[in-house]
Amino acid sequence: MILSLVKADFLKIKRKGMWLLCLIGPFGVVALQMVNYGVRKDYLFEQMDDRWLYYILNINTFTPLAIVLGIVILTSFMASIEDETNAWKQLVALPVSKRAVYLSKFTVVSCIVFLSSVLLFLFMFGYGLTLGMGEDIPYLRLMEYSFLPFFAALPVLGLQLWVATVSKNQAIPVTLGVVGVILAYSASLLPDWVIWKWPSLSNEWGHSYINALLGIGFGVFVYLLGMIDFKRRDVK
Amino acid sequence: MEYIVETKHLTKKFGKEEAVSNLEMKIPKGEIYGFLGPNGAGKTTTIRMLLGLMRPTSGSVQLFGKDMKNNRIDILKNIGSLVENPSYYPHLTAKENLEASRKILNVPKKRIDEVLQQVRLHGVANKKVKGFSLGMKQRLGIAAAMLHQPELLILDEPTNGLDPSGIIEMRQLIQSLPEEYGMTVLISSHLLSEIDQMATRVGVVSKGKMIFQDSIETMRKFAQASIQVKVNDNEAAWRSLLANGQKADLEKESVTLQAEDDGQVAASIRYLVQQGFSIYRVQEEKRSLENIFLEMTKEEQSG
Ligand SMILES: Nc1ncnc2c1ncn2[C@@H]1O[C@H](COP(=O)(O)OP(=O)(O)O)[C@@H](O)[C@H]1O
Ligand SMILES: [Mg+2]
Numbered sequence: 001m002i003l004s005l006v007k008a009d010f011l012k013i014k015r016k017g018m019w020l021l022c023l024i025g026p027f028g029v030v031a032l033q034m035v036n037y038g039v040r041k042d043y044l045f046e047q048m049d050d051r052w053l054y055y056i057l058n059i060n061t062f063t064p065l066a067i068v069l070g071i072v073i074l075t076s077f078m079a080s081i082e083d084e085t086n087a088w089k090q091l092v093a094l095p096v097s098k099r100a101v102y103l104s105k106f107t108v109v110s111c112i113v114f115l116s117s118v119l120l121f122l123f124m125f126g127y128g129l130t131l132g133m134g135e136d137i138p139y140l141r142l143m144e145y146s147f148l149p150f151f152a153a154l155p156v157l158g159l160q161l162w163v164a165t166v167s168k169n170q171a172i173p174v175t176l177g178v179v180g181v182i183l184a185y186s187a188s189l190l191p192d193w194v195i196w197k198w199p200s201l202s203n204e205w206g207h208s209y210i211n212a213l214l215g216i217g218f219g220v221f222v223y224l225l226g227m228i229d230f231k232r233r234d235v236k
Numbered sequence: 237m238e239y240i241v242e243t244k245h246l247t248k249k250f251g252k253e254e255a256v257s258n259l260e261m262k263i264p265k266g267e268i269y270g271f272l273g274p275n276g277a278g279k280t281t282t283i284r285m286l287l288g289l290m291r292p293t294s295g296s297v298q299l300f301g302k303d304m305k306n307n308r309i310d311i312l313k314n315i316g317s318l319v320e321n322p323s324y325y326p327h328l329t330a331k332e333n334l335e336a337s338r339k340i341l342n343v344p345k346k347r348i349d350e351v352l353q354q355v356r357l358h359g360v361a362n363k364k365v366k367g368f369s370l371g372m373k374q375r376l377g378i379a380a381a382m383l384h385q386p387e388l389l390i391l392d393e394p395t396n397g398l399d400p401s402g403i404i405e406m407r408q409l410i411q412s413l414p415e416e417y418g419m420t421v422l423i424s425s426h427l428l429s430e431i432d433q434m435a436t437r438v439g440v441v442s443k444g445k446m447i448f449q450d451s452i453e454t455m456r457k458f459a460q461a462s463i464q465v466k467v468n469d470n471e472a473a474w475r476s477l478l479a480n481g482q483k484a485d486l487e488k489e490s491v492t493l494q495a496e497d498d499g500q501v502a503a504s505i506r507y508l509v510q511q512g513f514s515i516y517r518v519q520e521e522k523r524s525l526e527n528i529f530l531e532m533t534k535e536e537q538s539g
Binding site for chain 2 (some may be wrong): 001005007008011012014015016081085086087088089090092093094095096097203214233235
């Protein structure tokens with residue numbers, strides 16, 4: 001049941017520009033560093049002995065912002081596809097459980113954001129190679145800063161999807177999302193417990209995997225809350 | 237009798253307002269059930285509960301003899317539905333729209349072409365639904381509802397927004413379903429003429445209450461002519477008729493005889509004359525179904 005729902009949901013996002021968004025996000029994040037390194041490469045190379053690490057950290061200043069913004073847009077799109085002609089009623093009147101309907105939406109958004117992370121890895125790696133920062137390519141760090149932000153952002157995904165699916169008006173999740181994007185960009189000013197800080201991978205212990213684990217744990221929790229609430233409510 | 241749809245004490249409250257109250261709907265197999273009521277009567281709310289889109293405040297819904305609460309998915313496998321305005325994905329083609337449902341219903345791909353043919357949209361199968369007229373969207377909705385050849389088809393005001401030829405087409409399609417596919421159909425409308433032309437059974441709902449539920453023939457019987465008698469003292473005449481065991485209703489300026497044939501009318505009049513009443517007028521009043529429907533819903537509103 002869930003597989004056919006996911007297939008149907010992938011069909012529904014056709015021509016909605018969501019795949020383009022999936023590409024633009026990671027490309028944009030790397031493109032900003034293309035400009036940065038294009039203009040003042042020599043200066044940037046002197047900032048840290050480990051040039052690769054410095055490059056990756058530069059990329060990571062914008063990754064959280066892009067990932068949170070992407071989640072806001074994608075979840076809101078997913079909901080608005082059903083909202084537009086109130087297709088929720090037609091969807092839920094099919095022989096499917098409401099839990100599966102919700103899980104399917106979550107799965108599709110997660111897949112797209114994860115694919116963005118894969119693209120981020122490729123772009124970051126590819127452009128890094130052209131900069132000539134040495135043969136010692138830090139594959140693990142590249143993966144860390146490509147994939148962990150995705151896991152750390154799962155609570156934001158869960159929250160945005162929840163608000164987007166139960167709101168009658170998409171202005172509510174989008175407003176929440178804009179606040180989230182600002183918070184994600186000001187991560188360094190926030191205490192560790194704020195979920196929008198997590199995609200930046202920084203915390204007082206200095207271990208990025210903590211954010212990813214917290215993200216998965218709390219993400220599952222928020223997902224379950226959203227799913228239970230969606231199931232409990234009358235269909236819009 | 238075996239009922240495809242049976243609700244018991246079905247009630248839905250929005251805040252304090254009861255949109256559906258104590259509704260007992262019974263639909264036998266193979267019928268076209270016309271669910272009739274003015275706007276805001278609670279038809280859509282009832283249908284939403286039948287489909288499990290809304291939870292009843294109290295009461296129960298049984299479909300195919302199974303309880304909706306515990307068998308929702310099983311039940312929905314045998315139901316096709318179109319609730320209120322048609323839902324569709326405007327950026328997808330007609331075919332893609334049906335494909336989105338087909339994937340979930342897990343029926344063979346050829347069904348898509350079959351239902352498109354049935355609602356005569358095969359010519360625009362690959363066009364985006366965005367550009368469709370309301371009637372075409374409505375037909376697409378019906379096509380989607382019939383994809384899995386359900387045993388029960390639930391259509392909420394399916395002719396809303398259709399032009400006259402569209403309405404006729406829709407009617408022919410709906411009427412053919414019980415015979416050709418053994419389907420049971422529930423169709424709601426606020427227009428009696430529509431139900432009159434299609435339905436085999438009727439349920440009339442007003443202010444959330446079922447005020448009439450029977451075969452269309454029984455409903456038509458109500459439409460038979462009634463005899464109005466104007467007498468010097470209407471109330472006394474009415475009492476004396478009742479005392480004599482004859483059915484009659486007291487109106488403002490007349491007495492209405494509930495007579496089944498001419499003989500009964502003659503007997504009543506003779507009796508009144510014998511009792512010494514002066515009879516001014518005896519007239520026949522033909523009541524249209526429309527009038528009955530209006531009366532039924534009006535009584536409910538004033539009561
Ligand atoms: N989601 C809702 N919230 C509050 N009131 C509602 C809702 N849906 C319907 N109603 C109210 O319930 C009553 C019945 O509505 P509805 O079932 O749509 O009637 P019908 O389909 O017969 O026109 C109306 O008074 C309507 O305002
Ligand atoms: Mg309605």
